[in-house]
Amino acid sequence: MVTGYFRRAYSSFAAHVLDIPPRLLALLLFALLLSFPIVNPPRSILLILTTANLLAIFATSWDLLVGRTGQISLGHALFFGIGTYTTGLLFSHLNWPIWVTVPLSVLVGFLAALLIGFPCLRVKGHYLALVTMAFPIILIGLILYFKNITGGDAGIWNLPRLFPFLPYEQQYIAEYYLTLLLLFASGIILYKIANSKTGIVMVSILDDELASKASGINITKYKLMAFAISGLFASLAGSVNAHLLTLRVANIASLRLDLSFLVIVWTIFGGLGTIYGPIVGVYILQILDQYVLTKIVDVPAPWHYIIYSIIIIVFVIKWPRGLARFVTDKQEDLEEARDIDERGPKIWKRYKKKEKK
Amino acid sequence: MIDAEIIKSIIIYGAMSGGVYALLALGFTLIYGVSDVINLAHGGLFMIGTYIFFVLATPYGGFQIELLWALIFAAILVAILGTAIFRLTVHPIIEDPLSVMVVTISIAIILQESMILRFGSGRQTVPSLAMGLATVWGVKVTYSSILAFAASLALFAILLTFVTKTKIGGAMRAISQDREVAMLMGINTERLYMLTMGISASLAAVAGILIVSSTTGVTYPQVWPQQLYMSFAIVILGGLGSIKGSLVGAFIISYVENTFVFAVDPIVARMLDMAEGGSLSGAVIMATMLLVILVRPKGLFGKRVELED
16 A cells, blocks of 8 residues: 555656656756755855855746736845845844744735835836836935934844854755755745646736736736735845855845846846746856856956856847746757657648548 | 025026936937837946046047047947947847846946946046036036036937937837837838937937036946936836926926935934935935826826726
């Protein structure tokens, strides 16, 4: 009976994961990442990957909002920054422990996204994109103005560690695993949402808002839902990021324009609307940015950014649908070709027979 | 609390900066109106314009030609650069707004970093267009800001006439109203895009030179994000793609900014017992823009299309 259960579990696993190459790739990537600390990599790579895990959560949350409902947000760093600052402020003013501040900042991010989603319902397309850009600018202005509360330009330093009870060397590895698990969990949740009925309804809003309204879909609800879910995961990434080792700071870098734009770059690079694409995009581009261009090639800073930007421009022009889409398209092409090879001659024969008659 | 002096300076300074902001936003809104491209490199072109002006007009580059010629050369060079960038990078992906944003912001970063590479990240002094102070209605204003104000209004008027009266301008308006029909009527959209991009880029350069030389007098590689925000706020407030909107929006934004800086900020700072600083003015501008957008989702003069998109 036990073997039967295992066989059933395996066959369902095989059908849902192994038979679908992108999912298999994702699984392999996850296994690779999970076993990565075993080979005892240098700490710098581990730190890059730890940050990349959180940024990948951030990017997937953006992808759910934009790739599914088509509400382009150019100010997504707002939610990241809200997460960062909520946990920072709760710590510095109330001295609450980390396991209270992080969930609370996720909640605050969720509520803020709902609040901001409301006015954003009124605007569409390019207007929405540029309007969302305004929110982080407003928040940065307020943070810099109320210096005595927020710490102003310097920010809030010395936030508590995530794993203070572990020896210092092991904290890096523990943080790496924590962020990886968070990424895995939120990736699966977001993927499930995106491919559930809710996600399909969201895509219908992206495709034709008027038609989906006419079919009796409550557009307001779904748009707000996308905003809220997206804000929740973005603020999760932001709040955990504030507690990572080496910096442990909440400052306006988490709200800057760079982050809002990098998330678009990662997502477009990986594949918009795929949820798993942005994760791949974040890993590849972060490793390119932080490791290849700084540790291996070691070009001076201006050249670093120029090369990075040129790579992105060339990539976006060459493959505007992104890396993940490029791979799946190739795979579909192959399957189609195989199908034609198998089916083609038969049809041809039948056609010939008909002609003879 | 607020005396006549402050009100006078708000009115005068608001008008002065409104004029140059209008020029800055006009370039942004023109290229959007014609080709639907949100050109995030607009600020980058602004910055490049100021640097070319700096090289041509100061002893640094060894040219030191007359300021007017330097301005014209800078406008032409930036127009060529902008058109080349548009043709090479934006044109292949013009259908996809997100890719356009990614590409144009990358270009802005490339421009910024290449300036850091060549000139360093420090501040460079840009010569002022005219020396001396004038007193307008009891408020001291530099000649260069009066000149910038007059020049931008004149340029604005010229462009408005160009767009409304000439045949090419008519083609631009036709494209912005309905691209497919305009193409069917035999308008060469690609050439028109390039022309518009050239005009837009040169406007960015001229606006940049006028703004920088009449206000702070220095340029640096990271000067562009703030100008980009400013043109966003103006263009959204006035309505994307609307020329009239960019003029009205520029003056609204400029008056809001000046009112805040001269009247509100000192009072609030006194009330809250804090040092006054310009850090909130960006937030106030954005909040104004949001308020207008909440009442009129397509801006003041934006294209109002019901139901569809």
